Amino acid sequence: MSALELQSVSKVYGRGAAEVHALREVSLVVEPGELVAVMGPSGSGKSTLLTIAGTLESPSTGEVVIGGTPVANLSRNQQAAMRRRSIGYVFQDFNLLAGLTAAENVALPLELDGISTKQARRRALEALERLGLTERAEHFPDDLSGGERQRVAIARAVVGERHLLLADEPSGALDSVNGEAVMRLVRSTCSGGVAGVVVTHDAQLASWADRVVFLRDGRVVDQTAPPEGPESLLEAPAR
Amino acid sequence: MSVRHAVLALLSEGPKYGLQLRHEFEERTGEVWPMNVGQIYTTLQRLERDGLVESDDSEVDGPQKAFRLTSEGAAELDQWLRTPPDLGSPPRDELVIKVLVAIHVPGVDVHEVIQAHRRRVVELMQEWTRVKRDADAEDTSLTLVVDAELFRLDSVVRWLDAADSRLRRFVPSEPTPRAATKPASAKREAVQR
Numbered sequence: 001m002s003a004l005e006l007q008s009v010s011k012v013y014g015r016g017a018a019e020v021h022a023l024r025e026v027s028l029v030v031e032p033g034e035l036v037a038v039m040g041p042s043g044s045g046k047s048t049l050l051t052i053a054g055t056l057e058s059p060s061t062g063e064v065v066i067g068g069t070p071v072a073n074l075s076r077n078q079q080a081a082m083r084r085r086s087i088g089y090v091f092q093d094f095n096l097l098a099g100l101t102a103a104e105n106v107a108l109p110l111e112l113d114g115i116s117t118k119q120a121r122r123r124a125l126e127a128l129e130r131l132g133l134t135e136r137a138e139h140f141p142d143d144l145s146g147g148e149r150q151r152v153a154i155a156r157a158v159v160g161e162r163h164l165l166l167a168d169e170p171s172g173a174l175d176s177v178n179g180e181a182v183m184r185l186v187r188s189t190c191s192g193g194v195a196g197v198v199v200t201h202d203a204q205l206a207s208w209a210d211r212v213v214f215l216r217d218g219r220v221v222d223q224t225a226p227p228e229g230p231e232s233l234l235e236a237p238a239r
Numbered sequence: 240m241s242v243r244h245a246v247l248a249l250l251s252e253g254p255k256y257g258l259q260l261r262h263e264f265e266e267r268t269g270e271v272w273p274m275n276v277g278q279i280y281t282t283l284q285r286l287e288r289d290g291l292v293e294s295d296d297s298e299v300d301g302p303q304k305a306f307r308l309t310s311e312g313a314a315e316l317d318q319w320l321r322t323p324p325d326l327g328s329p330p331r332d333e334l335v336i337k338v339l340v341a342i343h344v345p346g347v348d349v350h351e352v353i354q355a356h357r358r359r360v361v362e363l364m365q366e367w368t369r370v371k372r373d374a375d376a377e378d379t380s381l382t383l384v385v386d387a388e389l390f391r392l393d394s395v396v397r398w399l400d401a402a403d404s405r406l407r408r409f410v411p412s413e414p415t416p417r418a419a420t421k422p423a424s425a426k427r428e429a430v431q432r
Contacts, residue, residue, distance in 0.1 A: 039361070041400060041403075041404060184372070187372065201400070202393075203360070203364055203392070203393050203397075204364065204390075206361060206364075207364035207367070208372075209365070212358075212362075212365070214354065214357070214358065221354060222354050222358050223358075224361055224362045224365060225362060227366065227369065
């Protein structure tokens with residue numbers, strides 16, 4: 001069963017002369033364990049694709065199926081529960097709550113889902129440990145570096161039993177080495193069975209994905225071919 | 240890549256044999272630049288002829304011959320390390336030429352041409368990223384070589400993106416013979432000045 005399926009999804013904002021077609025008949029299937037990058041220029045529909053995949057918005061036409069369940073068949077409450085339990089989001093500007101410590105930020109989605117504070121905290125600390133942030137668990141976002149904040153945001157996105165990780169320019173304004181560290185984490189999270197979708201205009205970030213989908217004017221115009229042998233580059237003749 | 244200077248650099252650590260030099264060269268360049276034994280020995284012979292290295296015994300050739308750096312060799316290495324490579328004159332980039340030509344070829348959509356190149360370059364970047372992902376975290380040489388390749392390819396993608404978006408805003412009109420030659424040479428002169 002695919003983790004995420006977009007079936008001929010279109011999204012139109014406004015009406016009449018002010019009508020904007022953000023997405024046109026986009027179809028995309030992401031399997032568990034697969035990381036897909038969506039590349040395109042500003043205004044190509046990347047972020048709309050991500051918000052629709054994450055059930056934060058509904059498509060104008062077409063269907064979104066998450067873990068085999070058509071989202072349109074769910075009530076608002078069921079959709080909200082799905083967002084809390086199964087979907088992790090990472091945003092460019094991290095979106096951490098300034099009044100909560102790193103551990104509290106990570107535990108929040110679990111607590112909102114009715115898990116006891118103690119349990120949620122234990123799981124949050126585990127997630128932070130995996131990302132090398134044990135020492136920073138009791139710090140507030142303002143006391144963390146940009147790279148650490150983004151790692152907390154990733155911990156929050158993967159805590160619990162998430163099946164789908166959605167990231168919008170996840171390395172934000174980080175330098176290239178910290179940006180790479182973020183992509184390594186996203187990559188290893190996906191290798192553990194989570195399906196990932198990263199939207200970006202940065203080819204270096206996109207190149208961490210198994211597949212890169214190119215979006216232009218709301219349409220999927222192209223995608224990369226599956227990989228050849230892993231060692232093909234190193235066997236190339238000397239230049 | 241200057242094999243000559245790489246050999247001088249390796250010999251700056253102490254005397255070495257030819258086979259050892261080949262092994263260490265490949266190791267330090269992240270095994271991305273394979274080199275055959277012949278290349279190493281030809282290079283060593285030329286360096287010896289130029290007085291930049293010397294060997295134990297110049298009578299006998301073979302794997303048991305150790306080479307060491309001379310003071311002239313050390314000076315040459317030092318100068319080479321500090322001399323910037325020629326980044327001044329733009330290379331004749333085949334990709335740039337293809338896109339420029341595609342703009343005016345009837346029946347060809349330049350944006351499709353750009354996308355075909357973009358896809359291929361991103362696929363190459365994916366391959367390099369997999370090499371980096373699988374690399375030992377302590378293999379700094381390999382990581383640095385792969386980074387250099389990724390940054391180079393990334394700049395190609397960025398140029399393609401910029402070309403794509405410029406050509407969507409403004410499609411150049413058909414060049415007339417006069418317009419194609421005169422202003423171009425005038426511009427070159429302006430740049431040279």
